[in-house]
Amino acid sequence: MKMSKFEKKFGKYAIHNITLILILCYVAGYVIELINPNLVLYLTLDPYRILHGQIWRLFTWLLIPPSSLDIFTIIMLFFYYNLGTALERTWGSYRYNVYLFTGMLFTVLASFLSMGCVYLIYGNIDQATASVLFLQGSMYFSTYYINLSIFLAFAVTYPDMQVLLMFIIPVKVKWMAILDIILLVLELFMGNLFSRFAVGAAIVNFIIFYLTTKNMFHLRPKQMKRRAEFRHETRRSTGITKHKCAVCGRTEQDDPNLEFRFCSKCNGNYEYCQYHLFTHEHVK
DSSP states (O other): OOOOHHHHHHGGGOOTTHHHHHHHHHHHHHHHHHHOGGGGGGTSOOHHHHTTTOTTHHHHGGGSOSSOOSHHHHHHHHHHHHHHHHHHHHHOHHHHHHHHHHHHHHHHHHHHHHHHHHHHHHOSOOHHHHHHHHHHHHTTOSTHHHHHHHHHHHHHHSTTOEEEETTTEEEEHHHHHHHHHHHHHHHHHHSOHHHHHHHHHHHHHHHHHHHTHHHHGGGSHHHHHHHHHHHHHHHHHHTOOSOBOTTTOOBTTTOTTOOEEEOTTSSSOOEEETTTTTTSOOOO
């Protein structure tokens, strides 16, 4: 895929293996919960308290794990790690970073929009009520829905990949994704105000990605395999070779296992196979 201007300019700043960093944030969150469960209340994405000076909440909500710690949670974290690393390899670190950070940004915006909606519906509410209401609502703005959006993006990229449901039943991820979409839509219509905004942020992020997948369709594994096979067949049919030994004249078509290297001591671009790389006479 052709790199965009933004990717050319900012691609070098992309965070590699960002899925692992996100999971390490969860680990830190679990440690905090074990040490002092009440401390988590000071980390949530609470727009009311952010506007009252607790700016750190704009970032610390990423430490709050999506669920309580048990064996199934650990399995799910490994599962999402594999999903994220697969997407990063397919899309590239820059595009995967953009997808994650966009989801986080939409979640932050959704939390403030939910607060504005509360004041729009109920008018001015007293400080004590607002403090309790928005603290409770902040629990819905977590990375749970961001993880779901990662899974949906994975399903679009690898629709026919099979996973073992309950370690037994093989299911294609596209069917699991359809079920997740149905559940998200139900929650969007049947949940409370805060959950609707949280779900909406994840859905908007996924929709933006989905509308641009045509530009990344060639990155899907099947398409990449087909292109590689096409290039290989084209080279075979046209006789075009990429490597040729300057001594024996053999190419990769003569022996696909041959390795070729350029000699740094020769004047000019002379390439040699593995049998003549160290035995040829240097061209001066």
